[in-house]
Structures are given as C-alpha cells and as structure tokens.
Amino acid sequence: MKRLxxxxxAALGISGxxxxxxxxxxxxxxxxxxxxxxxxxxxxxxxSRGEVRGLDADYCRAIAAAVLGDATRVRxxxxxxxxxxxxxxxxxxxxxxxxxxxxxxxxASIGLxxxxxxFYDGQGFAVRRDANVRDVKGLDxxxxxxxxxxxxxxxxxxxxxxxNIRFQPVVFERxxxxxxxxFSGRCDAMTQDASALAGAIATVAPSAADYMVLPETISKxxxxxxxxxxxxxxxxxxxxxHYGLVEAEEAGITAANADEMARGxxxxxxRLLGTSGEFGSRLGLPNDWMLKAIKAVGNYGEVFERNVGxxxxxxxxxxxxxxxxxxxLMYAVPFR
Numbered sequence: 001m002k003r004l005x006x007x008x009x010a011a012l013g014i015s016g017x018x019x020x021x022x023x024x025x026x027x028x029x030x031x032x033x034x035x036x037x038x039x040x041x042x043x044x045x046x047x048s049r050g051e052v053r054g055l056d057a058d059y060c061r062a063i064a065a066a067v068l069g070d071a072t073r074v075r076x077x078x079x080x081x082x083x084x085x086x087x088x089x090x091x092x093x094x095x096x097x098x099x100x101x102x103x104x105x106x107x108a109s110i111g112l113x114x115x116x117x118x119f120y121d122g123q124g125f126a127v128r129r130d131a132n133v134r135d136v137k138g139l140d141x142x143x144x145x146x147x148x149x150x151x152x153x154x155x156x157x158x159x160x161x162x163x164n165i166r167f168q169p170v171v172f173e174r175x176x177x178x179x180x181x182x183f184s185g186r187c188d189a190m191t192q193d194a195s196a197l198a199g200a201i202a203t204v205a206p207s208a209a210d211y212m213v214l215p216e217t218i219s220k221x222x223x224x225x226x227x228x229x230x231x232x233x234x235x236x237x238x239x240x241x242h243y244g245l246v247e248a249e250e251a252g253i254t255a256a257n258a259d260e261m262a263r264g265x266x267x268x269x270x271r272l273l274g275t276s277g278e279f280g281s282r283l284g285l286p287n288d289w290m291l292k293a294i295k296a297v298g299n300y301g302e303v304f305e306r307n308v309g310x311x312x313x314x315x316x317x318x319x320x321x322x323x324x325x326x327x328x329l330m331y332a333v334p335f336r
Contacts, residue, residue, distance in 0.1 A: 022094050022227070022234035023067065023284055031073045034060035035093035038078040039176055041199030042308040042316075043099050043119075052076045055307040056097040059118060059225065062293040062303075063095065063241050066285060071296035080174060081149040085110055088226060095238055096226040099193065101151045106226075113235045115225040116242045118300075119308075120320035120329055122217030123152050124194035126201060129212050131188065136165070136216050142188035143168045145178045152191050155219045179204050183211075193221050195308060195316060202313040237283050244290040246332035247272055248299035250323055255298040258291055271335045279335060300330060 026032055036044035036056050043054040061071035077093050088096045089111055100106075101121075102114040125144070127133045133142075136159070146153050148171045160167050170187050172178035179200045182190035190197065197213045205211050225242070227235040248254075251268050253261045262273035270276040273294075274287035281287060297303055304321060308314045322328025 022231050023237065026067055026094055030068065031075050032060065032064040032067065032095070033075050033077055033093045034063070035077045035079045035084055035087055035096040035098050036060065037098045037175070038080060040099055040196060041203040042195060042312055042314045043199070044076070044078075044097075045203075053307070055119065055303055056099060058297040058303045058307065059097050059241070060095070062245060062297045063238060065292040065296035066241050066244075066289040067237065069286070069292055071292075081147055082173065085112060085226070088112060088228060091228075094227075094234075099196065099223050100226060101193075101221045102224055102226075103151060111229050112226045113229050115227060115235065115239045117222040117224045117329075118242050119195070119223040121193040121195050121221040121223055123155050123191060123219040123221055124197055124217045125214045126182065126190045126192075126197040126211055127188065127214060129210055133189070133214070135214060136218060137163070139167065139189055140165045141168070143170055143186075145170050145172065145182045145187035145190040147171075147175050147178050147192065148173050151219070151221065152193075156191055159218045193223070195314065198314045198316060199308075233284060237285065240283065241290070241293055242300075243332040244272060244293060244335070245297075245300040245303065246323070246330050247335055248290070248294050249301040249330075250325070250332065253294060253299055254302060255295055258294045262288075262291055268335065 036052060039045045043056040044052055045054055047053045057076065060074045060076065064074045065071040077087065079087050079098055084096055084098050084100060087093050102117065106112065107114040125136065125139060133139060144156060144167045146156055146169050153171065156167055156169060159165065172181065178190065181187060183205050194213055194217055201208050201211045225238050227238050251266065253269055258273060261269040262275050271279055273291040274280055278287060280289040304318065305311045308316045318328060320329045322330060324331040
C-alpha cells in the first residue's frame with residue numbers, strides 16, 4: 001500500500017518533502033530556508049557586512065518572524081534561474097522568493113503554487129544612452145543579452161515574431177555574467193525585468209549615467225512567492241503574510257507604531273495584530289504573528305521604499321505597486 005501511495009504521489013508531481021507539513025518542518029528545524037537570487041539589487045543582494053538585503057529578503061524575514069517569532073532565523077539560499085524551481089520541488093527550500101514571474105505553466109504544470117503578487121513588473125531593455133535607441137523598434141538587428149531559462153528568453157522570441165523585429169540573442173546561464181557582458185560592450189542591449197535593469201545600472205554599470213532603461217515594456221511580469229502544491233496550510237501562511245503587509249500599510253500600521261496600534265481601538269488593526277479574534281491560531285501560529293512580522297520589516301510601503309523606492313539606489317516609483325486606493329494594484333484580501 002505504501003508503495004502504491006508513493007507511486008500515486010509521484011504521478012501527481014508530489015514529492016515526499018511535500019507530504020510532510022512544511023510548517024512543522026520549519027518549526028522543528030528552527031530556521032526558514034528561503035530561496036532568493038544570487039544577487040539582484042533591490043530584491044536580494046549581500047550588503048557590506050554580508051547580510052542579504054532587498055524586497056524579497058524582507059519577505060523571507062517577515063515569514064520567519066511570523067512563524068518562528070524571530071526575523072533573523074532565515075537561511076538564505078542563493079539560486080539561479082535554472083535551479084530555483086527544482087530546489088523548491090525537492091524540499092531544499094521552504095519558499096521561493098526569487099523575483100520569479102508567475103505564469104500559467106509554472107502554476108499548473110510543475111507541482112508548485114504561485115502566491116499573491118508582491119511586485120508588478122514588466123520586461124524591458126537597457127541600452128547605452130549614446131546608442132540613440134528610444135524604443136524597441138530601434139533594436140531591430142541588435143544583439144541582446146538574455147538569461148537562460150527565464151520568461152525573458154521566451155518573450156524576446158515572441159516579440160520578435162509578433163513585431164517582425166530581428167534580435168540576435170546572446171544567452172547566458174547566470175545573470176551576473178550576462179550583466180558583466182552587457183556593460184563590457186558584448187551586446188547592444190540587455191533584457192530583464194525593468195526593475196532588474198534599473199538595479200544593474202545603479203550597482204553594476206561602470207558609469208550609471210551612460211545607460212538607460214527604455215520606457216517601453218514588452219510583457220507583464222507579476223513577481224511573487226512560490227510554494228509546493230499539496231501543503232495548503234503553508235501556502236496560506238506565505239500568502240497571508242503578504243496580505244498582512246499590504247493591509248498594514250492601508251491601516252497606517254508601521255514598524256514603529258505597531259505596538260501602539262495593537263493597543264488601540266481600530267478593529268482592523270486589532271484583528272491584524274492579534275488583540276482580537278483568533279486569526280493566527282487558524283493558521284497554526286500565535287495570534288501576534290503579523291505584529292511580529294510588521295515590527296521586523298515594516299508594512300509593504302516601508303519594504304518597497306527602503307529597498308526599491310526613493311530610499312534606495314533604484315528609486316523606482318510605486319506605480320502599479322501602489323495601494324489600490326491610490327491608483328495601484330496592491331489590494332489585500334480583508335482580515336475578517
């Protein structure tokens with residue numbers, strides 16, 4: 001019978017690691033294994049002390065604070081575009097937060113669950129300013145640096161066919177190698193998510209002023225966490241940490257005032273921060289799980305501002321990543 005069960009799980013793409021409850025595994029281990037990029041400015045990159053910083057890294061810390069009560073209990077696992085999904089499928093990591101685009105095939109065919117979008121992006125192109133290229137049409141015949149195993153590689157081919165543009169792709173296995181090649185002049189352009197291009201220009205380019213990101217994007221790139229199928233309890237935790245950070249921003253709850261708001265009379269804040277209701281226990285967590293997460297990293301707006309917004313070297317506008325009531329797409333499912 002056990003062999004039949006294992007065979008059935010294998011046929012459905014469910015590994016032995018999935019059968020075990022991830023929440024229990026993380027609690028027993030005492031650390032969260034969080035998959036991130038090997039170096040993506042604004043999202044996950046080591047600082048001068050070797051601490052991984054960025055929007056994705058802060059989400060890892062928020063989950064650790066919610067589940068383990070301590071935002072420092074994270075083991076960051078640097079992953080490439082080629083090994084990120086297999087690392088999650090195999091149980092090497094508990095959650096993937098590596099600027100990964102959510103697509104139909106990734107959600108439906110590789111045994112993984114796409115969580116809520118935590119950053120809306122689009123694929124763009126970086127060029128030298130003195131190339132006098134102002135739009136995608138101006139790249140006809142250009143050599144384009146692109147990372148292997150990404151949606152960018154697929155979309156580049158799609159756009160070439162749809163617009164009758166000739167690109168000459170130069171494919172790289174690693175993003176850092178691709179960026180170095182572009183900035184050394186090997187390609188006429190480089191394509192990635194627009195946020196990644198801005199980060200590369202700000203932190204990798206020999207002279208940031210010499211480069212620009214074209215204003216036109218050629219795709220939708222909704223980025224967010226991935227978890228394994230078959231463990232809804234864990235997927236729910238990851239999803240609701242995101243919704244909690246967004247809800248906190250809308251309610252005016254920050255890292256600095258979270259304790260005060262927990263003692264206040266705002267019913268939304270009371271439910272979110274654990275002073276009324278039993279919202280944490282329904283997820284197998286203490287009722288102050290979101291209080292700990294928010295105190296660790298702040299609300300969504302604070303996470304954005306610090307890592308990719310005006311307080312960062314990228315200085316990206318909120319745009320689509322603004323709250324829904326301010327013209328953006330960030331909308332939290334209500335805590336009630």
